[in-house]
Amino acid sequence: MAYNTFLADRIEHVLSHAGQPFEAKKMMGGLCFMVNGKMCIGVHEDRIMARVGPEQYEDALHQAGCMEMNFTGKSMKGFVFIDGTVVDTEPQLEYWVDKCLKFNPQAKSSKKKN
Template sequence: MAFNTLLANRIEKLLSRAEQSFETRKMMGGICFMVNGKMCIGVHEDRIMARVGPDQYEEALQQAGSMAMNFTGKSMKGYVFVDGNVVDTEPQLEYWVDKCLIFNPMAKSSKRK
């Protein structure tokens, strides 16, 4: 599945500017940015996948263009999709990148199979 490479490049620049070391991994039909070995933020089609954590989940859902992240018929609590149209400006995208980076140290790593 294709993903918005322009949006992915913008996220990559923000992570680099924040002096975060990260790696990219193709997964969930898009690309994910892994920080500290954990999924932090990603791009799926023309929207971002933001891992904000369970404590910030309800607040994140109240933001413009956000919706529950759902791949399997069940919402993934702590993760939201954000429509790419609402992150057109640098401050808008930086808001979500920052939310994800704040949660990342508390996030649990997925067990490798």
């Protein structure tokens, strides 16, 4: 699993300062940060995987460096990739972390696999 560890450390720092309990898990080919047992935000290669929700999805796609999240040929609605180069400053990164944290209470948990 290749992911930008510096970007992951920065996300972890922002989540910690937000006072939000989280767990880091290797999944989806990168590192995901779980909040309330649900995928919230993560890092895949040199980009962020952000769970912004279906209502914020289209608006998010119009942001600089943002694109649909697509692993299998099918877009994952409510999830976007953000190019790591557009979150160079803390306010830019905090913007995306905050979007993900705001959606997290409404996000559905994945069903546990047996």
